[in-house]
Amino acid sequence: MTAHSPGTGRATAPGTRRALWPGRSGQAFVGAYTVLLVAFGVVPTGYAIYFAFTDGGGNFTVLSNFTEAVSDFRFASAVGHVALYLLWWLVSLVVLVVGLALLLHRLAATGVSRALRFLYYVPGALAGAASVMVWLFVLDPTVSPAGVLLRALGFHTFGEVIAPGHLPVLFTLIAFWTGAGGWIVVMYGALNNIPADILEAARIDGAGAWQTARRIQIPLLRKWIVYMVILAFAGGTQLFVEPQLLSQASVGVAGRDYSLNQLAYDFAFQNNDVNTAAAVSVELLVVGLVVAGVFVARSGFFDAD
């Protein structure tokens, strides 16, 4: 059994422990979880692949579902939309989350920092459809609490605010509003892990706040920034609820077939074409799997032992 191989396991009291370790009990404990992992992780993946490479009659079709999806008039624009949104979302996330975490870190001793972190985190409770509802109101100049600001920017109707060109920025606002607080908490924690004497040494050498941030703190945060970008990227490719509800709220004017997940949904449920839908899903799955796999293998974040 693997229990006896020398390379595995932790180093605590190896001799006595191994002898007492019945190797099969572990499998009993993970049994139920393994069933769920297979049923709702592995099988749907296999199923999507099967559908993506066959036609309605179950015949193997090579790549025709993929070419059909890609040649659909909505596909290229959906890719473009998602790409543009990701660009806005990732840049604002990195710049603002890191910036805010650094500012909060400087306030650490005052206790204000703790309160602010919590306030920034509160909109996380409105994830999903609720956040879109709130922002439909916030973006409507007639009822918005930021109506003055919207009018100052030259927007007088909801329709003007949600013009197609604005959508990447608007979805970024919504995503940032609900998601940034959590990342600020993570970055703040990471900043706290930087040894105090390193910062002390920088101060002695005459580094100001800006130089300390640029030369010491940000380089030491790099790993967490990469973690955040990768998860935000993978999540961003899956955009669905925001454009879907926005398209409802604008009678299909804005946000219809905006993202790839919406397209997969429409192929499956509007066109009754599950094979093409599966092809789009497989493409999204590949992105998700590759990103997650590379990260697990390369980052050192999740050493499996």
Added chain:
Amino acid sequence: MQTDLRRSALSVPAGGRPVPARELRRGSGRPVRGSSQVLPLLVLALFVVFFVLPVLWLLLAATKTDDQLVHANPLSFGSLHALRANWDALTAYQDDAILLWLRNSAVYSFLALVITLCVAVPAGYALAMTEFRGRRTLLVATLVVMLMPNATLVVPLFLELNAVHLIGTMWSIILPYAFYPFGVYLTYIYFSTALPRELLDAARLDGCSEFGVFRRVALPLATPVVALVGFFSFVANWTNYFLPYVMLPQSDQFPVQVGLGTLLDSVPQFNPTAAGTLEVQRPELALATLLAITPVLVVFLFSQRFLVAGMLAGATKH
């Protein structure tokens, strides 16, 4: 591995720093600090407005009439009377549909939560504390699935569950919800860092079975991580939109998140074609949104400490 480095770095006692250096910093640093503190505070305050204002507005919007919503100050309180009227109008929509949706959300989230805990805690325990064939494969698979966004598998899951005729039943969302690799990861991290193996060995020497060790030793010590996994699983299930949107076609099965979409369709200002039929006024939609987030908001307020620990556990082992 990196954790140990970090922890040892953190445990450097404050007194270990040379005292003269500290004096030096204080002496020369203070005047610069005083003047450079204003701009950062201003930026931080601006973001407080950004994050809090919409929430505050939502709370107040539910107390107004639609007319007040448009003409009164956005941050004014309407009246309890209007709140009451909004409540009556909202609950009248499709005969208490909002209450049914809230109940559905509660049932789905709670059942999934129970299954998640029963499945994830033993699994995390076994991955951390025992050796078995396939352990490493399972761990890597868990990490990969955990990092994949949960919307990735929605359409494939539909195809799978459609084949076994589960579409339209509540199990079509409860079972996928119950599969929660992040929960397994959190328990794995918790047990591998917080539970000394010697304790388990001692229990075994005393004649405990493997299951007894888990139940009598590990589980009583796992309360913090059970609460944490429970919280994250509940919030994730409660706020999920895409999966129930695809799996549950009937309005009386909707969780409240999908129900909000239905209400949105009946607001004439957002959907002019709805005018005249079953209208929902904007303050009623705001009230519905508020009701939809209340359970999560309440849990948020009461578990701040847990949350911070959990967010960090997602990124680091500690």
